[in-house]
Amino acid sequence: xxxxxxxxxxxxxxxxxxxxxxxxxxxxxxxxxxxxxxxxxxxxxxxxxxxxxxxxxxxxxxxxxxxxxxxxxxxxxxxxxxxxxxxxxxxxxxxxxxxxxxxxxxxxxxxxxxxxxxxxxxxxxxxxxxxxxxxxxxxxxxxxxxxxxxxxxxxxxxxxxxxxxxxxxxxxxxxxxxxxxxxxxxxxxxxxxxxxxxxxxxxxxxxxxxxxxxxxxxxxxxxxxxxxxxxxxxxxxxxxxxxxxxxxxxxxxxxxxxxxxxxxxxxxxxxxxxxxxxxxxxxxxxxxxxxxxxxxxxxxxxxxxxxxxxxxxxxxxxxxxxxxxxxxxxxxxxxxxxxxxxxxxxxxxxxxxxxxxxxxxxxxxxxxxxxxxxxxxxxxxxxxxxxxxxxxxxxxxxxxxxxxxxxxxxxxxxxxxxxxxxxxxxxxxxxxxxxxxxxxxx
Amino acid sequence: xxxxxxxxxxxxxxxxxxxxxxxxxxxxxxxxxxxxxxxxxxxxxxxxxxxxxxxxxxxxxxxxxxxxxxxxxxxxxxxxxxxxxxxxxxxxxxxxxxxxxxxxxxxxxxxxxxxxxxxxxxxxxxxxxxxxxxxxxxxxxxxxxxxxxxxxxxxxxxxxxxxxxxxxxxxxxxxxxxxxxxxxxxxxxxxxxxxxxxxxxxxxxxxxxxxxxxxxxxxxxxxxxxxxxxxxxxxxxxxxxxxxxxxxxxxxxxxxxxxxxxxxxxxxxxxxxxxxxx
Numbered sequence: 001x002x003x004x005x006x007x008x009x010x011x012x013x014x015x016x017x018x019x020x021x022x023x024x025x026x027x028x029x030x031x032x033x034x035x036x037x038x039x040x041x042x043x044x045x046x047x048x049x050x051x052x053x054x055x056x057x058x059x060x061x062x063x064x065x066x067x068x069x070x071x072x073x074x075x076x077x078x079x080x081x082x083x084x085x086x087x088x089x090x091x092x093x094x095x096x097x098x099x100x101x102x103x104x105x106x107x108x109x110x111x112x113x114x115x116x117x118x119x120x121x122x123x124x125x126x127x128x129x130x131x132x133x134x135x136x137x138x139x140x141x142x143x144x145x146x147x148x149x150x151x152x153x154x155x156x157x158x159x160x161x162x163x164x165x166x167x168x169x170x171x172x173x174x175x176x177x178x179x180x181x182x183x184x185x186x187x188x189x190x191x192x193x194x195x196x197x198x199x200x201x202x203x204x205x206x207x208x209x210x211x212x213x214x215x216x217x218x219x220x221x222x223x224x225x226x227x228x229x230x231x232x233x234x235x236x237x238x239x240x241x242x243x244x245x246x247x248x249x250x251x252x253x254x255x256x257x258x259x260x261x262x263x264x265x266x267x268x269x270x271x272x273x274x275x276x277x278x279x280x281x282x283x284x285x286x287x288x289x290x291x292x293x294x295x296x297x298x299x300x301x302x303x304x305x306x307x308x309x310x311x312x313x314x315x316x317x318x319x320x321x322x323x324x325x326x327x328x329x330x331x332x333x334x335x336x337x338x339x340x341x342x343x344x345x346x347x348x349x350x351x352x353x354x355x356x357x358x359x360x361x362x363x364x365x366x367x368x369x370x371x372x373x374x375x376x377x378x379x380x381x382x383x384x385x386x387x388x389x390x391x392x393x394x395x396x397x398x399x400x401x402x403x404x405x406x407x408x409x410x411x412x413x414x415x416x417x418x419x420x421x422x423x424x425x426x427x428x429x430x431x432x433x434x435x436x437x438x439x440x441x442x
Numbered sequence: 443x444x445x446x447x448x449x450x451x452x453x454x455x456x457x458x459x460x461x462x463x464x465x466x467x468x469x470x471x472x473x474x475x476x477x478x479x480x481x482x483x484x485x486x487x488x489x490x491x492x493x494x495x496x497x498x499x500x501x502x503x504x505x506x507x508x509x510x511x512x513x514x515x516x517x518x519x520x521x522x523x524x525x526x527x528x529x530x531x532x533x534x535x536x537x538x539x540x541x542x543x544x545x546x547x548x549x550x551x552x553x554x555x556x557x558x559x560x561x562x563x564x565x566x567x568x569x570x571x572x573x574x575x576x577x578x579x580x581x582x583x584x585x586x587x588x589x590x591x592x593x594x595x596x597x598x599x600x601x602x603x604x605x606x607x608x609x610x611x612x613x614x615x616x617x618x619x620x621x622x623x624x625x626x627x628x629x630x631x632x633x634x635x636x637x638x639x640x641x642x643x644x645x646x647x648x649x650x651x652x653x654x655x656x657x658x659x660x661x662x663x664x665x666x667x668x669x670x671x672x673x674x675x676x677x678x679x680x681x682x683x684x685x686x687x688x689x690x691x692x693x694x695x696x697x698x699x700x701x702x703x704x705x706x707x708x709x710x711x712x713x714x715x716x717x718x719x720x
Contacts, residue, residue, distance in 0.1 A: 087645075087649070092574065092575065093558075093559075093574045093575035093576075094575045094581050095581050336574070337574060339558050339559035339574075340558075362560075362562055363562075422563055422564050425563050425564050425569060425572075425573050426564065426569075428569075428572050428573055429564065429566070429568065429569035429572050429573075432568075432572045433568070
């Protein structure tokens with residue numbers, strides 16, 4: 001059965017620039033001399049360090065254990081010795097603690113998890129424990145621990161599992177390549193997650209600009225009762241709430257989670273990680289990342305170990321042939337601008353993007369001309385122009401009344417604004433101020 | 443005829459006026475609010491800046507609390523010693539003089555001394571810290587977008603080349619800037635202390651020097667220069683002024699701080715120091 005997907009309100013159509021890397025097969029990145037693994041790679045509590053400087057570690061060995069339920073363990077990307085445990089530049093610009101692993105060149109596995117080949121007859125709780133033990137997080141960008149999403153409270157009555165293959169961010173093709181090259185793994189991962197949730201089916205939502213991925217997945221999907229749902233191309237189609245609406249027609253209320261409308265959404269790369277953790281016993285120590293942008297000599301998709309410095313990733317892609325203006329982790333819409341090449345690949349680094357000098361300009365923010373384009377573009381149906389005005393006057397209470405907390409920070413409003421207003425930054429700021437006010441009150 | 447109408451109108455309005463006057467007079471007596479005139483007088487004696495430094499909603503609220511003896515007049519950071527004495531005399535109470543405090547921004551990293559990248563976002567510290575941590579190299583230092591200066595009702599904070607600088611002669615120590623700073627850089631210290639360490643980074647000296655020319659590297663020259671006196675306290679990789687026993691202003695010259703993180707507040711405000719390259 002194939003329903004026609006619903007179109008969510010708003011959205012934008014930026015130039016997707018995916019042609020740079022969409023046809024490039026995933027390559028395994030060669031072993032490096034050293035990896036700098038950032039400690040805190042998930043949303044929630046940071047993990048607790050288990051190793052110290054000078055310790056010998058094997059590939060896949062635990063470096064840190066989960067520091068709570070909303071936390072995941074961290075594993076060594078290769079075999080070698082633990083070097084400095086110090087600060088390194090973090091993706092948000094603030095230095096963060098990181099563990100350096102000096103490779104011994106052997107790349108020798110430690111003890112793997114027991115592979116569960118008969119997962120169809122394994123208890124869902126055991127499968128879920130494996131997802132947690134393997135340190136799997138939402139690899140689309142948020143880094144939310146997957147096992148938490150797979151543990152809905154009693155009585156939520158989850159009836160739909162959605163795999164997010166929309167990959168609506170321009171430039172990024174990592175999920176696209178995974179779906180084309182490992183369709184079976186994606187579908188098996190979906191089936192395993194469905195079993196954990198007590199479901200017997202799943203839906204994979206894919207934007208129509210990836211016909212090869214849709215075709216490959218459709219070949220294998222039927223066997224495991226997985227439905228492939230092509231979706232219209234519209235940024236932010238891959239945002240959780242928009243994806244749920246497109247596929248099921250349900251709207252997630254403000255302040256609620258997908259599980260409140262009986263849905264669970266997982267990323268494609270996370271599904272593949274789940275498959276590898278369960279069937280092969282491999283923890284989450286590598287991920288597929290797109291290295292792309294006009295200044296890159298050979299844009300493409302690589303399978304990097306976590307802890308690979310951005311500088312090494314750029315070298316692998318042949319370096320640069322023109323001076324870039326901006327380095328982003330993630331895509332151009334939601335990615336974070338970087339000021340250091342020392343940042344390393346994390347579990348949620350979906351892309352490393354360089355923007356050329358002639359592609360961006362240094363703008364100054366002008367007053368709002370009340371054109372309303374941001375209101376048309378907003379997929380969450382809030383009023384960006386008015387909220388921005390409220391924030392500019394530090395009226396965070398007003399911004400809260402105007403539902404700024406519903407903002408998903410997709411950046412569509414900033415993208416269309418002819419006055420180059422920093423709308424997205426206004427909302428991020430307001431959300432932080434409102435949250436800290438709530439914390440003070442409690 | 444005409445005259446009669448006029449006379450009736452005058453009489454009617456006159457009677458209504460008298461009646462309403464009686465009602466108003468009665469209401470004013472019955473519903474009279476007892477105003478303690480001392481409150482108004484104390485509010486007059488207060489500076490009227492409504493800065494909130496006392497912890498009350500404004501000068502009127504503070505005056506009320508003072509009269510009710512819930513607060514001491516010396517809690518007002520703006521009042522001079524004479525003002526406090528006047529209020530105490532008027533109320534006939536005895537108060538201890540509070541210690542005058544001023545704010546210190548514990549950072550000396552202006553744009554010339556610590557810059558990491560180009561920041562083109564909203565010019566507000568609290569907002570910058572959310573998206574990218576601003577443009578400065580040091581994670582602990584002043585962002586320089588002036589959230590504290592905007593919060594200061596007395597215009598005592600100047601943003602000079604991306605660094606907030608307190609002018610101690612203008613600062614009254616109300617503390618509005620302290621809560622405005624997202625990096626918790628600003629501290630209220632006794633106004634009698636002139637020498638401060640303008641650095642807040644707990645990182646190791648080498649790491650600090652990589653990003654800032656004026657970082658305190660905890661070389662302890664100032665500790666040695668103060669001899670037996672406990673003027674300076676070492677806290678990890680950072681030295682702090684001991685505000686219980688503040689050093690004299692000439693300690694700065696005597697210790698020859700190699701990075702010029704140790705400064706005299708008034709000279710810092712007058713821009714007399716420069717960062718030292720390696």
